[in-house]
Amino acid sequence: MAQGSNFVDYVKVCCRSGHGGAGSAHLHRDKHTAKGGPDGGDGGRGGHIILKGSSQHWTLLHLKYRKHIIAADGERGGASLRSGATGTDEILEVPLGTVAKDAETGEVLFEITADGETQILTPGGKGGLGNWHFKSATQQTPRHAQPGIPGKEQWVILELKVLADVGLVGFPNAGKSTLLSVVSAAKPEIANYPFTTLVPNLGIVGYRDSKSFVMADIPGIIEGASQGKGLGYRFLRHIERNSVLLFMVPSDTDRTIAEEYNILLNELTTYNRELLDKPRLLAVTKSDMLDEELQNEMKLQLPPHIPYIFISSVAGKNIQELKDMLWRTINS
Structure with a gap:
């Protein structure tokens, strides 16, 4: 199994919320009361x-x-006004960074961006009112109550947009995975052929004085990706959630x-x-073979x-200087 094959950034699920319970049409009865009023919850x-x-x-x-x-x-309402x-x-x-969409219309319902944030995806049906709500001067003993409102069933798409401070942007083989492996503990798969990176790789980049920031290696873009060619839209959406874009172009x-x-x-x-x-920065990669004149x-x-x-x-050339540039840009 290739590394990262457990990265799933798209699921389609059928959601069915609960039906509301029916209200009760109970009339109060006890040994002292033969014909009591409505008390259905x-x-x-x-x-x-x-x-x-x-x-x-x-x-x-x-x-x-x-x-x-x-x-x-x-659940159904009960006697004695029990709900x-x-x-x-x-x-x-x-x-x-998870976005919820209606699968039929494509409408974006909401986005989850904070730890502990909750949003109702599919609301449950309301419970029906008991018969005591319907008591009036002209109708002292209503014998009807509301049924519960049915729940809702819908197909929903959940899409993940990776949250990171720095997104690496470049064609395949621009050196993005290599940079991530050098500046963080991430171990992305690295090889010299297009689309080695088939999923976004995240790495925590250690900085001075125990500071850190998150870097995302987004799979390589090809011309036409915005029209869906290559890996297309699937990966471009991850770039939307990055604070700073680091463009990487190889010197060769x-x-x-x-x-x-x-x-x-x-x-x-x-x-x-x-x-x-x-904010955008440019890193010219694979520049260890350049002499000063060529540079x-x-x-x-x-x-x-x-x-x-x-x-x-x-070769480790200018890596700390790059981190300094990124840190200043993230915090500017």
Whole structure:
């Protein structure tokens, strides 16, 4: 099994909330009262299906094989104004950055972004009112009560957008996985062929004075990814949740560095123009073989108005300086 194959960022589930319990139409009777008034209690609410943010989860794997999520029904109302018990809620813990969508319409229902945050995904049906609610001056002994409202059944899509401080953006083989393996304890699969990274890899990058930040190696983009080519939309959505974008272009690219950077930028902005608002940095990778003269020549080809640095993950060139740049940008 390839490393990361347990990373699941998309599930489709059928959610059925609980039915509301029926109200009671009971009339009070005891040894002293032959014809008492209405005392039927209300039915209990049906159970909700609730999403709860959990910082302990990084993936939706635990929901992959739960195709049907069913909450309990509310109980019927009883005599002596006793309300029926509320149906037990079904609480699903999900990673931060999980988006819930209606599977039929594609409408975004909400997004979970905080640890412990709860949102009702599928509300339970209301319990019916007991007959005591319907007592009036003209109707002293109502013999009817409301039925409970049925629960709701719907197909829902849960999508995860990885939350990270720094998202690595580059074509396959730009050196993203190698950088992550050098600056963090993450052990991404690394090989010299496209799409080695098939899932986002997260790493905690240690910084000065015991500080740290989270870096995400997003699978390589290809031209046309914003139209769904290659791995397409599936991975571009993860970039939406990163605070800073680190563009990585290898020094041995067949194009100029500016050309490659602009293609990457175009793919991102075609997908979502709001990505232009994020801070961007440029790392020219695999630069350990460049002498100073060649490096100065390449600086003339760099895209304007973007902070840049020449690095080599293998040789350790400028890695601490890169961390400093990223830390300043994250906290600016």
